[in-house]
Amino acid sequence: MPGQTSAGAAASASLDDQIASLNALISTLARTRSALPTLVRTASSTSSPSDRAQHYRAASTECQAAVRSLGEQLDALESVFQAVEDSERRDSKGIVVRAPAPNRPASTPATDALSWSALGKALQGPGAGRSGKGETVEVYSPLFPPPRSHAEVVDLTRGWQAKHPRTRVDVAAGPSEQLHELRFVARGALHAHVALRWARGPDGDERACEADYVTCHALSEDKLPFETSDFAIFRTLSNQAMAIIDGCRVKDVGVPQISLRDFEARREEIKEQLLIAATEVGFFTLVDHPIPLENVDAAFDLAERFFSLSDEVKMKTAWNGKNMGYEKNAQIRPSTGYPDPKESMQMGFQETEDQEKAWPAEEDCPGFRQDALRFMHEARNLSINIMELFAEGLGLPKDTLVEGTVSPEGTDKSDSMTTMRMLKYHDCTGKDFGEDYLRAGSHADFDVLTFLFQREGQDGLEVCAGKEITTPFGVGDVWTPIKVERGAIVINVGDQLKRWSDDRLKSTFHRVRCPRPGQNQGARHSIGLFNQARRDAVIQGPKKLYPKITGGEFLAQAMKRNYEAAMKKDKLETYEVKEETLIANKDHQVSGTGLEKVVAAAA
Numbered sequence: 138m139p140g141q142t143s144a145g146a147a148a149s150a151s152l153d154d155q156i157a158s159l160n161a162l163i164s165t166l167a168r169t170r171s172a173l174p175t176l177v178r179t180a181s182s183t184s185s186p187s188d189r190a191q192h193y194r195a196a197s198t199e200c201q202a203a204v205r206s207l208g209e210q211l212d213a214l215e216s217v218f219q220a221v222e223d224s225e226r227r228d229s230k231g232i233v234v235r236a237p238a239p240n241r242p243a244s245t246p247a248t249d250a251l252s253w254s255a256l257g258k259a260l261q262g263p264g265a266g267r268s269g270k271g272e273t274v275e276v277y278s279p280l281f282p283p284p285r286s287h288a289e290v291v292d293l294t295r296g297w298q299a300k301h302p303r304t305r306v307d308v309a310a311g312p313s314e315q316l317h318e319l320r321f322v323a324r325g326a327l328h329a330h331v332a333l334r335w336a337r338g339p340d341g342d343e344r345a346c347e348a349d350y351v352t353c354h355a356l357s358e359d360k361l362p363f364e365t366s367d368f369a370i371f372r373t374l375s376n377q378a379m380a381i382i383d384g385c386r387v388k389d390v391g392v393p394q395i396s397l398r399d400f401e402a403r404r405e406e407i408k409e410q411l412l413i414a415a416t417e418v419g420f421f422t423l424v425d426h427p428i429p430l431e432n433v434d435a436a437f438d439l440a441e442r443f444f445s446l447s448d449e450v451k452m453k454t455a456w457n458g459k460n461m462g463y464e465k466n467a468q469i470r471p472s473t474g475y476p477d478p479k480e481s482m483q484m485g486f487q488e489t490e491d492q493e494k495a496w497p498a499e500e501d502c503p504g505f506r507q508d509a510l511r512f513m514h515e516a517r518n519l520s521i522n523i524m525e526l527f528a529e530g531l532g533l534p535k536d537t538l539v540e541g542t543v544s545p546e547g548t549d550k551s552d553s554m555t556t557m558r559m560l561k562y563h564d565c566t567g568k569d570f571g572e573d574y575l576r577a578g579s580h581a582d583f584d585v586l587t588f589l590f591q592r593e594g595q596d597g598l599e600v601c602a603g604k605e606i607t608t609p610f611g612v613g614d615v616w617t618p619i620k621v622e623r624g625a626i627v628i629n630v631g632d633q634l635k636r637w638s639d640d641r642l643k644s645t646f647h648r649v650r651c652p653r654p655g656q657n658q659g660a661r662h663s664i665g666l667f668n669q670a671r672r673d674a675v676i677q678g679p680k681k682l683y684p685k686i687t688g689g690e691f692l693a694q695a696m697k698r699n700y701e702a703a704m705k706k707d708k709l710e711t712y713e714v715k716e717e718t719l720i721a722n723k724d725h726q727v728s729g730t731g732l733e734k735v736v737a738a739a740a
C-alpha cells in the first residue's frame with residue numbers, strides 16, 4: 138500500500154504549531170480591532186494639537202504593528218493550507234485519501250489472514266448461536282414484524298431504501314414457506330452484502346432472525362494490494378450494513394454453547410467463554426461435560442419414580458419452608474400471581490434434623506436418598522469447576538464462590554442453602570390453557586449459579602436474553618426458547634453471582650411456557666441444582682459496588698421483595714394479580730424461587 142507522503146508526515150508533526158499560529162492570528166485581529174477606534178477617537182479629540190499628535194502617533198504605531206503582524210500571520214496561514222493539502226493524496230483510483238491524524242495509534246498492518254471475508258466475519262461480532270450446519274452464527278430476533286404478504290415486503294423495503302439511500306434491497310424468495318430472506322447490497326466502489334433470514338415456527342410464531350452473512354468485497358477482489366480508499370469505503374459500507382442489522386434486531390445473541398472438552402488444557406479458553414456468555418446473556422449450555430448421560434437419565438428415572446407415588450406418601454415429606462421437601466401447585470411467581478402448575482421435590486446438602494425429615498422413607502421410595510445424593514454430588518462437583526473459573530475470571534480468589542456456597546465436610550452443613558430440585562410440570566393433555574399460560578412464571582433465580590437438566594422433547598424453557606429487562610418481572614419482553622439438546626446442561630447466573638460480580642454478570646429472566654397446540658402436551662421433567670450462598674458467606678464483588686451482605690440476609694431481602702410484589706396489588710403495575718388470587722394465597726411463604734404455600738407446620 139503506498140505510504141503517506143513526507144510532506145504529509147511533516148504536516149502532521151507540526152499541526153500543533155499551526156494551530157498555535159492560528160490562535161495568535163485571532164488575537165492579533167482582536168487587538169487591531171480595538172486599536173482602530175482609539176485612533177479615530179484621538180483624531181477627533183478636542184485636546185491640544187501637540188497632545189493629539191502624540192496620541193495619534195502612539196495609536197497609529199500600534200495599529201500599523203498589528204496590521205503588519207496580521208499580514209505575516211496570513212502568509213503563515215498559507216503553509217497551514219499547504220500542510221492540509223499535503224496530508225491528502227490521491228490513490229491510483231483518483232480518490233482522495235487523508236493522512237491519519239497525528240497521535241493516532243498505528244493500525245494493525247494488513248496480513249493475509251485479514252481478507253475481506255475475514256473482516257466481514259469479524260464485523261459480525263462474537264458468534265453466539267449455532268446454525269443448522271453447526272457453524273457459529275449470531276442469532277437475532279426481528280425487531281420489525283416479519284412481513285406476511287408481498288405488500289408488506291414492499292412497504293418494508295421502501296422504508297429501508299428511504300433510510301439507507303445507498304443501499305439496494307433485494308428480497309429473495311425464501312427456500313420454503315417458513316424461511317424468508319432479505320438481501321441487501323450496499324452499493325459503492327465495494328459491495329456490502331447482508332442477508333437476513335428468519336423462519337416462522339410451525340405454530341406461526343416468528344423464530345430467530347439471523348444475519349446470515351455480512352461480506353464486503355471489492356469489484357476486483359483478487360487485485361492486491363488494496364488501496365487505502367478501499368478500506369475507507371469498506372468501513373462506511375460495513376457500518377451501513379451493520380446499521381441495517383441493528384435496525385432490525387433486538388439484541389438477542391442467542392444462548393451460547395460451551396464445550397468442556399480437554400478441560401485442563403483449555404481452562405483459560407473456557408474461562409473466557411464463560412465470562413463472555415455470562416456477561417452478555419447470563420445463560421449458556423454446557424456440553425462435553427463429565428456427567429455421563431446415563432447418570433442424568435437415571436436421575437430422571439428416579440424423579441419419575443418419586444413423583445409416581447401417591448400424593449399422600451409424597452406429602453409425608455412436605456416442603457418445610459427451608460427449601461427442602463415436596464410441594465404441589467404451591468409456588469406462586471409474582472409475575473403471574475398463580476401457582477406454577479407443577480410439583481417438586483427439593484433436597485439440600487445439610488446433615489441436619491430438618492433435612493433428615495425431608496428425605497422419603499426407604500420403604501416408600503427405596504434407594505431414593507442414596508441415588509439422589511449421588512447425583513447431587515456429581516452435579517455439584519461439576520459446578521465447583523465452573524465456579525472456580527468464574528471466581529478467577531472476575532478477579533476474585535479462586536475459592537471465593539466455592540467456599541461461599543459449599544459447607545465444609547465434617548460439619549452438619551447447617552448453613553448450606555444449596556438445593557437440588559426435581560420438577561414435574563403437569564401433563565397438559567386435553568386441557569385448554571390460554572395462550573400465555575406459563576408452567577413457570579418469569580423470574581430470575583436468587584442463587585449463584587443454576588445447573589438445569591432437561592429431557593429431550595420436553596421443551597418450554599425460554600429466556601429473555603441479550604436484552605435488558607424492561608419491566609420488574611420481565612413481563613412483555615422478548616423471549617428466546619432454549620430447545621432441549623440431549624446431554625447439554627443449561628446454566629444460568631443468579632442474582633447472588635450478579636452481585637458478587639459487581640453487576641458484571643447478568644441474572645437473566647426466564648420462564649417455562651405451556652406447550653402450544655401441536656407441541657408435546659405431556660408432563661415436563663427438569664432437575665435443577667441451585668447453588669446458593671451459604672447463610673453466613675459474605676457476598677461482595679472485587680470493586681465493592683455493593684456493601685457486604687451475607688447469603689442469609691440476601692435471601693431474606695429477595696424473599697421480602699418477592700412477597701411484597703406478589704401480595705401488594707398496588708405495586709403490581711406491570712402484571713395482574715387478581716384479588717381472589719391474593720386472598721386465596723394469603724397463607725403462602727416465599728421460597729428460593731418464588732412463593733410457596735405453607736403446607737406444613739414446620740417453621
Ligand SMILES: O=C(O)CCC(=O)C(=O)O
Binds near residue numbers: 560582598663
Ligand atoms: O424447569 C425449568 O426448566 C426451569 C425451572 C426454573 O427456572 C426454576 O425453578 O427456577
Ligand SMILES: [Fe+2]
Binds near residue numbers: 580581582730
Ligand atoms: Fe429459574
